Amino acid sequence: MTDRGDRIVSVLEDAFSGLWSADPAAFRHKFRKMAAEPFAFYRGSACLFYADMAEMPDEWTDERTSRIWIQGDLHAQNFGTYMDSEGTLVFDVNDFDEAYLGAYTWDLRRFAASMALLGWRKALPDSVITDLIRAYISAYVTQVRTFATRPDDELFSLRLDSTEGVLHRVLQRARLATRIDLLHDKTTIRDYERTFRRDREGTHELTPEKRAAVEEAFQSYLDTIPKGKRASSRTYAVKDVVGRSGFGIGSAGLHAYNILVEGRSQALENDVVLSMKQANVAAPSRIVPDERIREYFTDHGHRTAVSQRALQAHADPWLGHTEIDGTGYVVAELSPYEADLDWSDLTEPADMLPVLDYLGRATAKMHCVADEDSSQTLVAFQCEEAIAAVIGDRETEFADAIVEFALDYARQTREDHRLFVDAFRDGRIKGVGSTA
Numbered sequence: 001m002t003d004r005g006d007r008i009v010s011v012l013e014d015a016f017s018g019l020w021s022a023d024p025a026a027f028r029h030k031f032r033k034m035a036a037e038p039f040a041f042y043r044g045s046a047c048l049f050y051a052d053m054a055e056m057p058d059e060w061t062d063e064r065t066s067r068i069w070i071q072g073d074l075h076a077q078n079f080g081t082y083m084d085s086e087g088t089l090v091f092d093v094n095d096f097d098e099a100y101l102g103a104y105t106w107d108l109r110r111f112a113a114s115m116a117l118l119g120w121r122k123a124l125p126d127s128v129i130t131d132l133i134r135a136y137i138s139a140y141v142t143q144v145r146t147f148a149t150r151p152d153d154e155l156f157s158l159r160l161d162s163t164e165g166v167l168h169r170v171l172q173r174a175r176l177a178t179r180i181d182l183l184h185d186k187t188t189i190r191d192y193e194r195t196f197r198r199d200r201e202g203t204h205e206l207t208p209e210k211r212a213a214v215e216e217a218f219q220s221y222l223d224t225i226p227k228g229k230r231a232s233s234r235t236y237a238v239k240d241v242v243g244r245s246g247f248g249i250g251s252a253g254l255h256a257y258n259i260l261v262e263g264r265s266q267a268l269e270n271d272v273v274l275s276m277k278q279a280n281v282a283a284p285s286r287i288v289p290d291e292r293i294r295e296y297f298t299d300h301g302h303r304t305a306v307s308q309r310a311l312q313a314h315a316d317p318w319l320g321h322t323e324i325d326g327t328g329y330v331v332a333e334l335s336p337y338e339a340d341l342d343w344s345d346l347t348e349p350a351d352m353l354p355v356l357d358y359l360g361r362a363t364a365k366m367h368c369v370a371d372e373d374s375s376q377t378l379v380a381f382q383c384e385e386a387i388a389a390v391i392g393d394r395e396t397e398f399a400d401a402i403v404e405f406a407l408d409y410a411r412q413t414r415e416d417h418r419l420f421v422d423a424f425r426d427g428r429i430k431g432v433g434s435t436a
Contacts, residue, residue: 005419008048009429015047015286019253020432026245026253027432031424034417038410039117041417046073046098046110046283048416052409053106054287060398061103064386067293068379069310069370072098072284074107075114079359080340081174084157084314085229089174089337091158091167092312092362099307100282101293101378104367104387105402108140109409111363112402115356116410118343128349130403135353137399139360141391147368147384156365157313158358166346167358174339180269182336187240187260187271194268195240196260203258204243211241214257214276217322221276221331224305224320226375231317237262239271254278255324258334273334274318278327279304296378299328310370310379 020027034044042049058066071078071093080094112133119129147156160171187194198205206214215238222236244256256277263270279300285293297303301321309315318333346352368384370376391398423429 004416005423005428007051008045008416008420009423011048011051012045012429013431015281015283016253017431023253024432030253031420031429031432035421035424037121038414038417039114039121041420042114042117042413043073043075043077045416045420047286049110049113050106050283050287053103053109058103058105060105060390060401062386062390064381065105065383065390066103067101067288067290068104068367068383068386069307069376070100070102070104070107070284071096071311071366072100072102072107072282074111074363076111076118076343076359077114077340079362080338081171082316083335083337084312085317086314088157088159088314089171090314091163091171091341091358093366094338094340096304096308096311097280098282098284099304099311100284100288101290102284102288104383106284107363107367108137108402109405111359112136112406113409113413116406117413120410120414122347124349126407129407132349132352132356133403133406134399136356136360136363137402138395139357140364141395141398143361143364144368144384144387144391147364148382148388156361158362163358164354166351166355167341170339170341174337177336177339179272179336182273182334183269183271186258186273186334189268193239194260194271196242196258198242202245204245206241206243206257210243213324214241214259217276217324217329218259218331221320221322221329224302224322224331225318226309229317231264234262234266235264235272244275244277254280255327255329259331272318274331275334276322276329276331278324279321279330282307293378299323299326301328301330303328304330306376310376311366313365313369 016027030044034041073095078093078095081089081091082094084090115133116129119132158167160168163171186197186200188197196203218238238259238261240260242258244258254277256275259274259276261272261274263272281300282303297306301323305319305321308319316332320331322329322331346355367387371379371381371383
């Protein structure tokens with residue numbers, strides 16, 4: 001195996017060996033998904049991306065802009081809709097498992113490389129991919145500069161009344177969803193009371209001891225909901241609990257539970273389904289040797305919840321965190337109003353360009369909202385002013401640098417995917433054989 005192949009195996013083992021030793025079958029499943037094609041490999045190997053970033057110079061950051069809140073795994077499929085705490089449907093970044101503090105350029109580079117991979121998968125020439133990435137970067141820089149001159153970033157969002165085209169249709173689709181449909185899918189009524197269905201794939205019964213531990217953790221979670229977002233005590237009455245498995249590429253080996261609670265009234269249609277999911281180690285944290293940041297978080301559940309609140313202006317009112325046996329968990333509602341941006345029908349550059357403009361603006365909002373105006377205390381300056389200053393009047397050079405990186409890293413990722421598949425097939429990833 002080549003030196004790069006050895007590096008891929010070593011980084012994966014360092015990041016995941018503790019989890020895959022406990023559940024090798026989950027990681028065989030994860031690795032088979034990653035083996036399907038380069039974009040899937042890229043999605044599942046954020047740890048490799050950051051290992052590479054640690055060794056890559058970056059002239060577009062300084063002391064301040066190298067330590068702002070970032071999403072941490074910003075790729076083309078990590079955008080979608082959610083219902084914010086004020087009841088508004090918003091299109092935004094929708095995954096914060098890898099969120100941490102780091103260089104704003106890491107998010108931009110990771111997204112741009114994902115677009116280069118997606119463009120390659122759609123057989124687009126490099127010249128077209130370049131135009132798409134430039135549209136994204138141009139929208140990002142323009143929105144950052146707007147925030148710097150008009151500091152009302154928390155008021156900006158992509159909504160039904162501020163979007164058109166593909167994103168508007170995604171929001172419309174989310175609006176058609178109902179809470180009762182989600183409840184019908186995941187629960188049933190027995191003896192005039194709602195309970196989880198036990199016949200759904202990925203759902204399993206808990207032992208009495210484990211259920212008691214989850215319910216105890218739930219009570220601790222309630223203390224982490226901000227006072228301004230807390231409802232009446234009836235809202236949080238637990239009705240049922242089940243274990244969950246079979247999550248996506250990034251959640252292999254992590255424990256999770258669904259919790260059914262009363263909701264705002266005793267009417268059965270107001271019941272709410274919550275997810276309590278074990279939090280992972282954020283990939284960027286592996287290359288950020290800042291003890292001040294590490295000590296800010298009690299555990300990875302706390303880190304995930306705090307990060308999401310920092311990066312979203314009006315986060316889920318159910319968002320919180322807890323611990324089970326010393327391991328951090330993040331708690332949030334399983335919302336019916338979440339709809340992902342589906343790239344499968346976006347095949348023509350003319351249709352993709354306006355989408356990239358929206359995504360660039362959404363990325364800027366995310367970076368700029370988490371600063372001295374937010375409730376967190378790790379970033380004590382205005383991010384929009386810091387980012388605008390470091391880019392200055394060199395927007396064209398900045399876009400050139402991101403495009404060059406994206407095309408080069410996408411080529412590297414396609415080769416990395418081949419090396420990963422060979423290593424996995426040959427059993428070189430110890431502890432996770434290619435067969436059971």
